[in-house]
Amino acid sequence: MERLPTELLYYIGHYSREESYSSRNLWALSLCSRRFHDVFNTLLYSEIRIDHDGDRIPLHDVNLIIRLWHNAQLARRVHRLHIRWQECGRSESSESEEEPQTVAFIDTALDEIFGSDASLDRTRDEWKHHLLARCPEAWAGVLLVRLSHLRRLVVGYEQSDLLADILRKAAQRQQPFHRTPPFPHLVEVNAYAQGRLYWIDSDILTSFFYFPAVRRVNAFAVAETSAAPGSLAVHHESRPVQSIAIANVIYCRGMLDWLAASVGLEHVALKIAVHPADNYWNLPPTRRFHAPRFRQALLPFAETLRLLCLEAACSYKLVWWDNDRDQDEAAFGSFREFVNLRKLIVRCPFLLPQSSTNDETPLPDILPASLESLGITDIEDFDYPNLVAEVLRLVRHGPNLFARLNQIQLYVIHIDEDALAGLRTECESAGIDLKVEKQQEEPWEYHLVSAMAALPIDTDVYIPVV
Incomplete structure (x- = not known):
């Protein structure tokens, strides 16, 4: 492997990380030789996953965060971060349970995040308690402060009480984000x-x-x-x-x-x-x-x-069906003002007014001339005839008003081919790709x-x- 081109080694590194969903393989490769260290060490920190099911972050992730906090050059290599946590551990913790260097780091980090503002002492104490308890969310928040070259962030969580503090500080350019844009x-x-x-x-x-x-x-x-x-x-x-x-x-x-x-x-x-x-x-x-x-x-x-x-x-439509349409949905209204709209996918009730309204504006009169693709979902049997008639009217206006329209997709509860025969013929003549599919519910x-x-x-x- 020592003779392999650097580009190929990069592919091996990316594949190793994706297969294991961790950095363990990359870490092992980086220890094989000096050349491997130079190649894989860059990849090792380019994407970080803090992704554990427990309510306490593992010690090796704590050490990684501390390492990145103290090494700005290393932190700049992190371009993608995936953090996932559940609820914070409820166990009581104290400084005596952690190593002295970890406690010292927590105090240093909180000094930088909250400064000397006495009004934030209560918030600072709460953060310290969570960090000592190895709360994954708290440690993720501390890590975010240092990731100045982050490009993509993925967050999955059950409950968030702390990370919002860090993000709000960044948005408002408060300490520790007051010197440069976050x-x-x-x-x-x-x-x-x-x-x-x-x-x-x-x-x-x-x-x-x-x-x-x-x-x-x-x-x-x-x-x-x-x-x-x-x-x-x-x-x-x-x-x-x-x-x-x-x-x-x-x-x-x-x-x-x-x-x-x-x-x-x-x-x-x-x-x-x-x-x-x-x-x-x-x-x-x-x-x-x-x-x-x-x-x-x-x-x-x-x-x-x-x-x-x-x-x-699916849950939205269940209520609609269970209520037997006893309450009409309000239609969106005209889309014509959106003069650069190219693709529109919309529920049929949002597009066409329901029976209880008097608004019978033709479909071509509410769509913008810029439209290239129109998708209509949740077309039920009682909407079918009216909708097909409106779409047919739209297609016939196409050459004059909708020159860019090249695709129409209809998602129906039950497909009635007989009602579609005329529409298919008109779409073919107009050069419009018509796709009619049965509505696929996602259980x-x-x-x-x-x-x-x-x-x-x-x-x-x-x-x-x-």
């Missing part, structure tokens, strides 16, 4: 609910919208908080996020805080988990998804938005709402990417 290379953030908890709070992710380089925020199983838009006091203009992709959002107002914290959004994808008519949650109207209100929040991005995906999770979505907590979680976490 995380100047961090481009993508992914977060997901971990273990048996069914959602994470949205506020832990809000801070990322104020970092200088973050472009994409992806999350899975999120509960939107009730804070007012713009509630995070930030006095700078770093708002570069371009893409938001969130699957299974409950308490969904439409991610209004995040929209308010953005300037030039290009991609927005939401998959809503709780229907507004679901009385089980006893949510006030201000905490429920309302398509027209969501549209108003999107209007500042009328010239930048290129992709909009507005779907519903694991049942597990993402606490009302269904009795069912086991038996699938891997999926992080949506736009």
